[in-house]
Amino acid sequence: MNGGADGGADESPETVIELTEVNRIFASDPPVHALRGVHLTVRRGEHLSIVGASGSGKSTLLNTLGLLDRPTSGSYRLDGVETTGLGDSYRTSLRGSRIGFVFQSFHLLPYRTVEENVMLAEMYGKPSPARGRGGRRARAMEALERVGVGHRRGFRPDRLSGGERQRVAIARALISDPALLLCDEPTGNLDSENTHSILELFDELCGQGMTLVVITHDEVVSRRASRRVRITDGQLSEVAA
Ligand code: ADP
Numbered sequence: 141m142n143g144g145a146d147g148g149a150d151e152s153p154e155t156v157i158e159l160t161e162v163n164r165i166f167a168s169d170p171p172v173h174a175l176r177g178v179h180l181t182v183r184r185g186e187h188l189s190i191v192g193a194s195g196s197g198k199s200t201l202l203n204t205l206g207l208l209d210r211p212t213s214g215s216y217r218l219d220g221v222e223t224t225g226l227g228d229s230y231r232t233s234l235r236g237s238r239i240g241f242v243f244q245s246f247h248l249l250p251y252r253t254v255e256e257n258v259m260l261a262e263m264y265g266k267p268s269p270a271r272g273r274g275g276r277r278a279r280a281m282e283a284l285e286r287v288g289v290g291h292r293r294g295f296r297p298d299r300l301s302g303g304e305r306q307r308v309a310i311a312r313a314l315i316s317d318p319a320l321l322l323c324d325e326p327t328g329n330l331d332s333e334n335t336h337s338i339l340e341l342f343d344e345l346c347g348q349g350m351t352l353v354v355i356t357h358d359e360v361v362s363r364r365a366s367r368r369v370r371i372t373d374g375q376l377s378e379v380a381a
Pocket residue numbers: 166167168172173174192193194195196197198199200201
């Protein structure tokens with residue numbers, strides 16, 4: 141089950157995330173042991189929610205999964221690739237091609253249209269030669285259609301509802317066709333109606349094979365996940381359904 145007995149070498153392409161005995165110790169004074177012996181396997185199409193009190197290690201875990209931070213010890217396999225020993229430039233390109241980020245604040249540029257906001261993500265993100273500039277507008281439109289806001293492409297963000305803004309931010313994260321979407325309090329700025337609309341979108345994306353990891357304080361949001369884990373003082377535990 142879940143690797144382990146066979147030495148943890150789970151080569152299944154269906155496994156997107158595999159953390160094995162991950163520790164993160166910040167070398168502050170005093171040192172902070174922010175992740176303690178974390179094991180986590182997430183499969184393609186899974187929707188995992190992470191809950192935990194402030195200071196419990198949620199951001200450290202998300203930064204680790206997003207290749208923005210490196211474990212002090214342990215293993216992190218992303219799509220079968222062991223990432224902990226990779227150099228920074230390889231980690232950066234892996235992040236750009238495999239991972240999308242969604243935050244509580246939408247971080248949309250106010251004087252750009254919805255379509256431009258999504259296209260600009262690729263300009264910052266250095267597209268691979270195979271996906272040149274030519275198709276950028278088409279890819280932006282495809283991502284906007286996928287999240288149901290194609291009809292808003294010419295709008296500025298301030299004319300959109302909160303839920304639509306978050307959909308645009310999600311489209312921006314999807315333009316690179318990532319395997320994994322990491323969301324930090326994605327509904328933190330939304331009322332219940334807009335939250336509901338984003339949760340519907342999450343269901344659709346998982347149905348299409350996207351893998352979602354969502355940090356949330358909202359019980360309604362966390363219950364919508366197919367699986368829930370809690371982090372307490374850097375230690376992970378499964379929450380019963
Ligand atoms: P959460 O996101 O759940 O609020 P964090 O992952 O941000 O928690 O932090 C977990 C613990 O690690 C906290 O005690 C925090 O103070 C500490 N921490 C986070 N980042 C650093 C850092 N760069 N240096 C030292 N301690 C840190």
